Amino acid sequence: MAFEFPLLARFKRWCMPQDLQAFAPEQLARAGDQPWPRQLDRYVFIQYAAISTAFFVLMPRHLAPVLIGGGLLLLLGIMAESRRLWRDPSSKRVNAAIRVAGLIYMAGVFASAGLLEKAHSVAAIVVLAVLLFFCTSAWWGLLMFRQTQIKGRLRELEERDLQSALQAQLLQAQIQPHFLFNSLASLGHWVRSQDPRAAPMLEALTAYLRATLPLFNREQLSVGEELAAVREYLAVMQARLGERLKVEIDVDPALHEQLLPPAILLTLVENAIEHGVVPKLGEATLRIEGRQLKKGVLISVADDGPGLPEQPAPQAPGRGVGLSNSRLRLAQRFGERARLSLENGPLGGCLAQLRVEPA
Template sequence: MNFRLPRLQNLRCSAASGRVVGPDQIDWSQIWNPGPVRVFTDEELRRAAQDGPSRTLVVSVLINIALIAWVVLQVAPAPLTAVLTGLMAGGSVSVLALARRLWSRPERRLLTRFNFALMGVGFVLGLALALAPRWADPTQERWVFGTVWLMAVSSSLGLWFLAVYRSEQVAGRLREQAERERAVEMARQLAAAQIQPHFLFNSLASLQHWVQAKDDRAAPMLDALTAFLRATLPLFNQARLRLGDEAEAARRYLQVMQLRLGERLRFSIEIDPAAAELQVPPGLLLTLVENAVEHGVQASLHGAEVLVQARQEAGGTVLTVHDTGPGLAPGAAEGVGLGNSRARLAQAYGQQAALHLLSGDAGGCTARVVLPAHASPAS
């Protein structure tokens, strides 16, 4: 089972420093430079950020802007109606334009530019009032400053929320797409891995030779190979499979290999009736059995025995595949086949399942899978 799946890392990058920030760390740059830290590539945005804001969101924003403007104009002095209307209209148009830009590309640097622009506007307005004190009486001055302050704070908070929300939405879509792509790739690799070309070719070559030689093993080989192919068909089109059906596919595989290897391969399968009804990711058990035959039986000059067991315990179900071969080779615990099996368990059960590879002092290797009590993979 020589294929690799990408590892999922719960890390994020601080856009301000370029350093990696873990889930248990604090990104202090959020204090002085708030906003989404992830910077999406053009390809990521093309894949997950092509849609516009929903009509519900647009209408809600416009209604809130109109309501705030109406309340301000109702309580503001009459001489300032035109001035405040112009300020709020111009500010709203500018903020909505930036909001549209943030929706298509939710980046913190755009928020930073907006905040600097707000500070510039405040500085210019304050300077103008300071240089022309007769421009307005104190009451009107307070109203103008108050309106500008209200618009600045509400716009900054609203745009921050929009950028963070949109960034999380795009990131979530990318994660979903990645999960679907991994599922499709996993299914493709599973189909190729469960009926490996060399396994079929070697089995068919043995069958052809025995038929030509009129060997008595030809008929049992044909029956075993046919039964194996029939037993593995459900693995290709189901998201989950009964452990009992999975064990039957493993049994058929071992029967074929036993005919080929003769006395070098001995096996037994013991599945508790209750454990047989549990749902498991298709191909999980068969993968472990294939690895046991390849690295345990075929690697041993005198062969080995493969023992498959599934039993229910207090914390769930324990599935073991043990071989009496030469033992665990150096680095085998981090092999790509084992990594793939762990990835499939994580996709199905999260952190509730575990897979361990154990090597005995006197040889032999045991693959131990712990499944949760419910053993029903999430779709």
């Protein structure tokens, strides 16, 4: 362990605060590359011009150009190091830079003592000491500002992620009860009327809840897991609608590992059942397809019901919540890479298509 005098250690802590955080590369990448403040360059070079003028007035005429040129090279090195510290600010880096600056200062002291007269040498050493002090102070100030900037950006991103997660949970909570309320309403009617379909309906609904509700607490599901939840839902609807409902599922197995926000596919299927299959008189068909394309993923849910009206009537309260929430959650997860469309199918009925482009 290196020995250090208490007074020197206290002075060092006072002059050079050591509470700077060492950011991981992932944190710097997440915070983003904020541009170097160009106005700082103008400020520094204006100060250099003022100091150069003082050198030109105070120093011998034959040495002034050399000192001014050397000062310019030194300034360029200082600014280059400042930009490096801006990209990756840490106390370890700035301490190393200060040690190098100290060595350059000592070299300047010896050079001044050997090249200049005593009076001029003392003036040069004082000027170099002032420059060293301002340089090290400026580096610490720059790093403290940069650290505050990065911490603020990381805190802002964490708060935004938390807000997005809470919003996603809220949207998800709005979707889940929709199907349950409809199913319970049918079940309650059948129980009161002693309809024999009540018992199979209750069994299917219990199996659906036991298998799927734990999945909805996750941030994302694979298409394979979502498809299993859809099959449980369709079992409930089969008990409710009987032979009226015909289901066709053709999903490429290569698509089963694709991750989506929970209940996206289930919402599309539920929408097709409630607005396409149920209103249709007689037998109705629901078809689910999934394909892995060269430019991403395509999932479609089609029904042969009445389709979309040419001039939609004003929606009842709560209608359309599932699709709008699905679009919001897809935007949170994929941004502009995901598109969810709803249109009349080429053979009648309604066609919902979800496209997810590769990153």
